Amino acid sequence: MENLGSLAILLAFCAAIYAAVASITGRIKRKPFLVVSGARAVYAVWSLITIGAAILVFAIMTGDFRFAYVAEHSNKAMPILYKFTAWWGGQEGSLLFWSWLLSTYAAVVTYTNRRKHRDMMPYVIGVLATIQTFFLMLNNFIANPFQMLAQDRLIVSVPDGNGLSPLLQYPSMAIHPPMLYLGYVGFAVPFAFAMASLITRQPGEGWIHTTRRWTLVTWLFQSCGIMLGMGWAYHVLGWGGSWGWDPVENASLLPWLSGTAFLHSVMMQEKKGMMKVWNMVLVSATFLLALFGTAITRGGLVQSVHAFARSDIGKYFVAFLALGIAFSAYMILDRLDYLKSENQLESVVSRESSFLFNNLILLASCFAVLWGTLFPVISEYLNNNKISLDADWYNRVMVPIGLFLLFLTGVGPLFAWRRTSIDSLRRNFQMPGIAALVLAGALFAAGVHNFYALVAFGFCLFVALTVIMEFVKGGKSIAAKNDMNLVRAMVELTHRNTRRYGGYLVHMGIVLLFIGFTGNAFKQSEVKELNPGGTMQVGHYNLKMVGLDQSENDLYQSHSATLEVSKNGEVLGFLKPERRFYKSSRESTSEIGLRTRLNEDLYLNFAGMSDDNQRAVIQAFVNPLVTWQWIGGLVLIAGTLVCLVPSKVKLQYARTEVVGYTTKHATIEK
Amino acid sequence: MQRLKSSSGAAIPGCRRASARRGRSATLSLLSGLLILVAAAIAQTASEKPSDDVRRVGARLQCQCGCKDSLSTCSMLECSFSKPSKERIARMQAAGFSDAQIIQAFVRDNGQGIYLSPPSALGWIVPYVSLGFGLIVIWGFVKKYRKPKPLAELGSAQADDPALEQYKEQIEEDLKKLD
Amino acid sequence: MIIILAAVLAILVIAFILGVRQKDLPEPEPESPFRHLDDRKAAIYESLRDLQFEYRVGKLSEEDYQTSKRDLQKELAVVLAEVDKLKAQLAVSLGVGVNGTARPASPKPARPAGTVCPSCGAKFERELKFCGECGKPMQVAK
Numbered sequence: 001m002e003n004l005g006s007l008a009i010l011l012a013f014c015a016a017i018y019a020a021v022a023s024i025t026g027r028i029k030r031k032p033f034l035v036v037s038g039a040r041a042v043y044a045v046w047s048l049i050t051i052g053a054a055i056l057v058f059a060i061m062t063g064d065f066r067f068a069y070v071a072e073h074s075n076k077a078m079p080i081l082y083k084f085t086a087w088w089g090g091q092e093g094s095l096l097f098w099s100w101l102l103s104t105y106a107a108v109v110t111y112t113n114r115r116k117h118r119d120m121m122p123y124v125i126g127v128l129a130t131i132q133t134f135f136l137m138l139n140n141f142i143a144n145p146f147q148m149l150a151q152d153r154l155i156v157s158v159p160d161g162n163g164l165s166p167l168l169q170y171p172s173m174a175i176h177p178p179m180l181y182l183g184y185v186g187f188a189v190p191f192a193f194a195m196a197s198l199i200t201r202q203p204g205e206g207w208i209h210t211t212r213r214w215t216l217v218t219w220l221f222q223s224c225g226i227m228l229g230m231g232w233a234y235h236v237l238g239w240g241g242s243w244g245w246d247p248v249e250n251a252s253l254l255p256w257l258s259g260t261a262f263l264h265s266v267m268m269q270e271k272k273g274m275m276k277v278w279n280m281v282l283v284s285a286t287f288l289l290a291l292f293g294t295a296i297t298r299g300g301l302v303q304s305v306h307a308f309a310r311s312d313i314g315k316y317f318v319a320f321l322a323l324g325i326a327f328s329a330y331m332i333l334d335r336l337d338y339l340k341s342e343n344q345l346e347s348v349v350s351r352e353s354s355f356l357f358n359n360l361i362l363l364a365s366c367f368a369v370l371w372g373t374l375f376p377v378i379s380e381y382l383n384n385n386k387i388s389l390d391a392d393w394y395n396r397v398m399v400p401i402g403l404f405l406l407f408l409t410g411v412g413p414l415f416a417w418r419r420t421s422i423d424s425l426r427r428n429f430q431m432p433g434i435a436a437l438v439l440a441g442a443l444f445a446a447g448v449h450n451f452y453a454l455v456a457f458g459f460c461l462f463v464a465l466t467v468i469m470e471f472v473k474g475g476k477s478i479a480a481k482n483d484m485n486l487v488r489a490m491v492e493l494t495h496r497n498t499r500r501y502g503g504y505l506v507h508m509g510i511v512l513l514f515i516g517f518t519g520n521a522f523k524q525s526e527v528k529e530l531n532p533g534g535t536m537q538v539g540h541y542n543l544k545m546v547g548l549d550q551s552e553n554d555l556y557q558s559h560s561a562t563l564e565v566s567k568n569g570e571v572l573g574f575l576k577p578e579r580r581f582y583k584s585s586r587e588s589t590s591e592i593g594l595r596t597r598l599n600e601d602l603y604l605n606f607a608g609m610s611d612d613n614q615r616a617v618i619q620a621f622v623n624p625l626v627t628w629q630w631i632g633g634l635v636l637i638a639g640t641l642v643c644l645v646p647s648k649v650k651l652q653y654a655r656t657e658v659v660g661y662t663t664k665h666a667t668i669e670k
Numbered sequence: 671m672q673r674l675k676s677s678s679g680a681a682i683p684g685c686r687r688a689s690a691r692r693g694r695s696a697t698l699s700l701l702s703g704l705l706i707l708v709a710a711a712i713a714q715t716a717s718e719k720p721s722d723d724v725r726r727v728g729a730r731l732q733c734q735c736g737c738k739d740s741l742s743t744c745s746m747l748e749c750s751f752s753k754p755s756k757e758r759i760a761r762m763q764a765a766g767f768s769d770a771q772i773i774q775a776f777v778r779d780n781g782q783g784i785y786l787s788p789p790s791a792l793g794w795i796v797p798y799v800s801l802g803f804g805l806i807v808i809w810g811f812v813k814k815y816r817k818p819k820p821l822a823e824l825g826s827a828q829a830d831d832p833a834l835e836q837y838k839e840q841i842e843e844d845l846k847k848l849d
Numbered sequence: 850m851i852i853i854l855a856a857v858l859a860i861l862v863i864a865f866i867l868g869v870r871q872k873d874l875p876e877p878e879p880e881s882p883f884r885h886l887d888d889r890k891a892a893i894y895e896s897l898r899d900l901q902f903e904y905r906v907g908k909l910s911e912e913d914y915q916t917s918k919r920d921l922q923k924e925l926a927v928v929l930a931e932v933d934k935l936k937a938q939l940a941v942s943l944g945v946g947v948n949g950t951a952r953p954a955s956p957k958p959a960r961p962a963g964t965v966c967p968s969c970g971a972k973f974e975r976e977l978k979f980c981g982e983c984g985k986p987m988q989v990a991k
Contacts, residue, residue: 007855011862018866032874041866048862118875204885205892271896273889274815344817346920356811360804368797375793388740388786389793390729397797416909417896418917423910473906837926845897 002067005055005146009096012048012103013136015041020129027122035122042110042125045132046103053100056093056145060086066157068147069093075163075584077554082164085174089164091313092145094177098294099135101178101185106132109189113210120207123196131188134320142313163584166556170236176228180252183222184290187255189214190262191287191328194280198331201338205270211283212266213644215259220640222256227633238590238605240525240621242629245394250373251293257366258286261359268355271417273342277332278359280339284328289366291321296373347419354412361405368397403455406514409507410463413470432465456518463511467504474501495648505639509632516629519600524622527607529615530561539622541602542566546574548616556580558591561606561616565595577606577618600624724759727769731755731776732786740786882939886932893925 019041026034056069060083065071073093074086088097106128113121139145148155167173193211196202229252234242243249262282268275295317332339345352372389379387414420414428440458448454471490478496479489494501526538530545537543547562560578564571575593582589593604603621610617728742734751741752741759755776762772777785881887900921904914 003851004854004858007858011859015862015866033869036869036873036875037866040869044862044866051858115875204888206884206888270892341815343815343924345812345815346817346917348812348816353808353812356808360801360808364797364801364804367800371796371800372793375789375796379790379792385790386732386783386786387789387793388729388732389789390726390742393789393793397794401797401801414908416903416913416917417900418920419913421910421913424908424913427910428908473908474902477902477906837929838922840929841922841925844894 001055001059001064002146002148005052006140006144008048008052008055009099009136009139009144009146012045012052012099013133013140015044015048016129016132016136019045020126020133023122023129024126027119027126038122038125038129039110039114042103042106042129045129045136046100046107049096049100049103049136052139052146053087053096056096057084057087060084063161064157065159065161066148066155067145068149069145071149071158071161073162073164075161077584078163078169081171081174082169085168085177086164088177088181089168092139092143092147094181095135095138095143096145097178098181098185099132099139101181102128102132102135102188105186105189109192109214117196117207117210120193120196120200120202123199124192127192127195128188131192134316138313138316142316160584163582166580166582166587166589167236170232172228172232173236176225176232179221179228180225183218183225183252184255184294186214186218186221187259187287187290189218190283194283195328195331198280198335198338201335205273208266208270212263212270215263215266215283215286216640216643219256219259219263220637220644222252222259223633223636223640226252226256227630227637230633231630234626235592235594236589238592238607238619240523240603240605240619240623241520242626245369245372245389245391247373248297250369251296253369254366255286255290255293257362257369258282258289261362261366262286264355264362265359268352272352274345274352276339276341277336280328280332282359284324284332288321288324288328289370291317291324295321349415349420349425351412351415351417351420354408354415358405358408358412361401361408365398365401365405368401369394372397399452402514402517403452403459406456406459406463406510409510410459410466413504413507414466428466428469432462432469435465436462450521453518453521456514460511460515460518463507467508467511470504471501494642495645498645498647499643502639502642502645505642506636507639509634509636509639512628512632512635514632516625516627516632519623519625519628522624526620527617528620529610529617531615534615536618536620538602538620539600540567541572541620541622543604543618543620545616545618555584556582559606559609559616560591561618563593563604563618565602575602575604577604579606579608596627598627601626723763724756727759727763727772728752728756730769730773730786730788732784734780734784882935883932886928886935889928890925890932893921893928897921897925 019038021038022034022041023038026032026036026038056067058064059067059070060074061080063070063074063076069090069092070086073090074083078086086093088094106125109128110121110125113124117124149158150156190211193207193214197207229249230242233244234240262279265275265282266279269279295314372394376387376389379385410432414425416424436458439461440454443454443457448457471493472486474493475486475490478484478493479486482489482492484492524539526536528534528536530536532545532548535542535544542565544564544566545561546564549560549562551558551560558578558580560576562574562576565573565575573595575595577593578591580589580591581587588608590605590607592606595602601621601623603623605619605621607617607619609615725742729740731741733741733755741755759772762775767775773785897918900909900914900917903909904911909917
């Protein structure tokens with residue numbers, strides 16, 4: 001078994017090298033045989049890694065504790081779902097998972113483009129196969145998941161394994177890593193297309209259509225991954241928040257931010273043939289940041305609470321990153337003539353400039369997060385001064401930047417392409433601007449004196465109104481023309497240009513997210529040691545402990561408290577926070593007690609027992625508006641899905657026909 | 671956001687076939703040591719989830735258990751250093767000591783190396799300087815690509831454009847097809 | 850047993866990768882040399898349509914609409930001119946009839962003014978206001 005698994009990934013390694021070499025040589029020497037067999041090698045790599053992964057998963061499922069990996073990351077008592085997730089629960093397995101996802105992407109890309117981009121595809125395969133080779137190198141020689149436990153050169157087995165970290169035994173944690181990895185890995189595809197278009201000097205922007213779609217898919221996965229991670233942190237970690245600016249969290253945010261910048265600035269290239277160099281830089285940066293993120297998560301490049309394996313794998317990532325930076329920088333610099341801008345800016349007050357600012361802010365926030373992640377390392381290296389950045393630092397740096405970004409989200413779509421006169425601006429800004437000011441004023445009068453919160457709520461309303469206006473105005477126009485009701489007209493409108501109106505939905509999701517974030521400004525918390533019968537107060541809630549229980553099963557021992565929640569003397573219900581201690585991994589987890597409402601959450605965490613083991617330590621939080629964060633995440637994901645639906649209206653027009661060339665009528669899909 | 675803790679240290683993940691045994695025995699001794707603590711572990715104090723006040727002070731002190739984290743972020747369960755230290759901070763705070771006094775006490779006991787300074791001005795300046803730099807880049811971009819305004823004849827240009835005239839008919843025709 | 854399995858796996862993989870038969874090779878499918886121009890054309894038409902829509906829903910002032918529309922039409926004219934130029938070139942080099950559905954049977958248009966410098970005779974891909982070689986104005990004032 002283990003030998004077959006090792007062989008499969010070793011063969012995959014060879015096939016990946018072959019795929020890279022054959023595709024590129026085949027393309028340069030114009031040998032169709034090599035090109036085709038290179039493409040086939042991509043499918044072979046996928047099949048081989050799948051076999052390897054299947055063997056590993058089988059070993060985990062059957063509890064084959066001769067495998068070092070299985071003994072370390074699973075045990076007999078684990079439910080079957082979490083046994084499966086143990087595949088990516090540890091270093092070796094997760095790197096194999098990375099490889100497998102990359103090979104899946106490569107196979108899908110190769111298959112879907114088998115008749116498209118003929119001259120470019122060999123290079124796309126070449127780039128993807130090179131990245132694949134790197135990861136398979138790690139799988140084979142650095143972090144091999146098929147290592148056995150050995151004693152005096154004899155393979156031995158242990159009776160039971162350590163089990164997966166109980167923190168990860170949570171449903172959203174089962175899908176969070178795959179989503180995030182799909183995001184990280186997927187950014188390799190746009191990168192490969194960008195590099196291939198540079199190498200072949202593709203005329204026109206045809207390749208952009210393919211790339212943009214892949215970026216959007218990847219971005220969707222990355223967003224899902226980040227949202228799931230936030231949800232997990234909130235519901236499992238028990239500290240009452242969802243984002244702690246931990247290096248690993250930051251790592252997932254970095255490619256997301258630069259990817260967002262790319263999705264916006266690529267419109268400049270499509271519409272006007274401008275900013276080509278910049279877009280290349282963004283595509284490359286996004287992929288490299290995704291690699292960097294993997295290095296942080298997997299390699300302990302930056303010390304983090306959560307980057308678990310402190311192995312030496314980081315240096316391989318650093319080397320590969322350096323190679324990637326050098327390659328993409330060389331390609332871009334060498335092809336500057338090909339990337340020349342085709343157009344000019346008609347006016348400073350235009351959609352074009354709003355994109356410039358949008359990119360500036362997204363990149364600045366990306367840089368600030370990167371800086372915060374690396375600053376302690378740099379500082380210690382430079383002057384041996386040990387520092388630590390806490391969440392507070394990030395909040396102070398990021399809140400102003402984030403608010404400005406929110407503002408641009410609303411303003412950008414109000415500017416017209418090319419030029420916008422004062423008259424046009426007035427038409428679009430007047431109503432939402434006044435409404436936002438009125439809201440901020442009203443909130444101030446109502447006693448909200450937090451400056452950032454006032455600004456945030458004002459901007460949120462502003463952006464929400466501009467988005468709604470877009471839908472209503474467009475809907476009305478279509479409704480009048482086609483004689484349908486407004487709701488149907490708005491659906492029709494969205495269907496006609498899914499990319500734009502899906503984008504607006506994403507903006508709406510961002511607004512809701514910001515509403516949720518702003519709630520943090522009004523967070524209240526309280527800690528108290530309680531006896532049964534004891535009471536505490538948090539916000540306007542009264543909590544009374546009515547029971548303190550202990551229990552035990554095969555997996556864990558647990559303590560739980562039952563608290564009666566009341567407000568103004570009226571009993572609202574009972575919450576039962578629990579603390580579990582997992583036996584095999586000797587880790588404890590919290591099962592929080594949560595009362596979710598649209599306006600606020602009551603969040604109870606059983607922090608532990610007091611020193612004398614008599615009283616329960618209960619942490620209580622009132623988190624206003626948190627639910628909007630999750631709703632915003634869902635809207636954002638729905639909006640992205642809408643973007644991916646092909647638009648209904650297709651431009652049907654006659655292609656220029658040439659005798660001897662294709663004579664089909666072409667359909668341009670947006 | 672892959673939050674993972676390897677509770678048995680890095681002994682197993684890095685093992686080669688030959689060193690597996692050594693790694694295993696190291697794990698086992700660590701394990702037996704921890705087993706003693708299991709009984710106490712369930713009775714964890716509030717130090718496992720420190721309050722914001724403890725966390726604020728703990729962020730300025732480096733954990734001495736061998737990890738590179740601060741006291742507040744050390745993830746080791748039953749850490750021999752961070753756990754009692756967090757309790758000590760909480761006790762001193764309850765007794766009315768200021769943050770500086772608490773940090774001083776720790777420095778006295780453990781040496782200057784324990785102190786983690788807050789980010790220097792550089793930490794603040796760099797992100798905003800980069801923002802300013804970006805603004806300059808945009809200014810340069812706009813300057814470079816700004817279309818020069820046609821001097822006076824803004825209105826008359828449309829009639830004089832021979833290239834446009836030539837294709838106008840065709841464009842209009844195609845445009846009609848679009849709707 | 851395991852050795853046989855391993856050998857079978859290795860042989861299968863090699864056979865799959867290298868066993869490319871003649872009929873598996875794709876037929877060379879020439880791409881239209883006009884593709885990128887057609888794409889560009891489509892993008893501009895799309896922009897025009899957008900512009901019309903935004904104007905209709907009242908997001909744009911009349912003046913902005915007219916100016917932007919004229920600009921787009923100008924850009925379109927440049928692309929169409931390039932299409933005609935490429936067609937003429939192809940007709941010469943291939944020696945076959947080129948048949949554009951867009952402008953059927955139109956004579957090869959003269960190079961639009963603004964692409965050849967009247968002062969020094971330099972030729973440019975697109976229309977310019979000032980010559981990139983000698984810097985003199987390209988269009989004779991009317």
